[in-house]
Amino acid sequence: MRHNSPVTATPTQQPNPVLADDAAVRLARAAAREEAGSELLGDHVGVVAEDEAAVTHLFEARHAGYRGWNWAVTVSFAGEGTPLSVSEVVLLPGDDALVAPDWVPWHERVRAGDLGVGDLLPAKEDDPRLAPGYVASQDPAVEEVALEVGLGRVRVLSREGVLDAARRWHGGDFGPRSEMARSAPAHCGTCGFYQRVAGSLGAAFGVCANELTPADGHVVHAEYGCGAHSEVEVEGGPAVPVADLVYDDAVLDVEANEAQAGQARSGQAQADAPDAESGR
Structure with missing residues (x-):
């Protein structure tokens, strides 16, 4: 069984009647049956004119996993007085066929985070x-x-490499539009823990050196920020750690002790007793 790459044949002319008549179809079917087997060969589904002397007959392929594929049999004609001949028999995908995705070289499939211990990823x-x-x-x-x-x-x-890194860092978790930066009291550019990187990227980026922040050791934008800015102050006193508010939604089971339960029963009994003076 031969598998060719997907080919879309666009007829540019009407097929030669000799190559499209019943005799040509029978010849093409016999050739396709020899390749596919009678049980796996379906109906004749089309004719595509290759040129004045050749056409391709298409037959439905019934192989498992080959939905939408066709057996394509090219039949040629050398002229009046010569017999028809089969030039090629191949299995081709149709317009709605299930085909494998286009091959992508491995170096184009690698994404950030794919590199592991011992892996080598040479630059092109x-x-x-x-x-x-x-x-x-x-x-x-x-x-x-x-x-x-x-x-x-x-x-x-290169300049493109610098701009690419700047765009990536600007839009990342430590960029000026992150949730942390939007709620910060001040920007990294004014923080004592902010260490600028060398080169042109230093105009907008640096490395955080505060071990108490999520950004420690990461490249941060000068307009990024967090609550651990070196100059942050708490109103009414020196800076102190602020604990996160913890919400506890646990359900409490309340059970009265025996003494309280007895008092409750006695009080209820007095309330239920008839009034001696009124006789009720």
């Missing part, structure tokens, strides 16, 4: 995020050092 030679270290990197700090020393890294971040 033409990775647009990187530029040779000896050419303009769009980062003045890198260029200055490279020119002075005459050495440096083989490749550095």
Whole structure:
């Protein structure tokens, strides 16, 4: 059984009547049956003209797992006085066939977080995020050092790489639009725990060095913030840790002790007794 890649044949002309008559269909069916077997060959479902001397007959394929596929038999004709001949028999998917997804190279399928211990993920030679270290990197700090020393890294971040990182960090959990940043009393850019990164990214990003925050050790935007800002103050006194409010929705079972239960029964009995003076 031969499987070809999906092919959509668009008829550009009417098929030669000789190649589309009943005799041609019988010839094509016999060729398809030889490949597929009689039980797995369905109805004749179409004819596609390849050119003046060839057409392709399509037969429904009834193989398990091949919904929408067709056996395609190309029949050719060399001219008057010559017999019809079968050029090719292949199994092709139709427009609504179930087919495998397009192949995606492994290096394009890798996503953030996929890299594990011991894994190797080499950068592509033409990775647009990187530029040779000896050419303009769009980062003045890198260029200055490279020119002075005459050495440096083989490749550095290109302008596209810098912008890509900036966009990713800006929209991440430690960016200015995060929930933590929106409720913070001040921004990281004014915090004593904020350490700017080198290069052009330092204009907007730094690393948090406060071990008491979720952002510790992470790249944060200068406009990110949290409740542990170095200059935060609590009204009425020095800064003190503020505990989170804990809500307990547990149901309490209340059970009276024996003495209280006896008093309650006595009081109820007096209330139920008839009034001696009124005789009720």
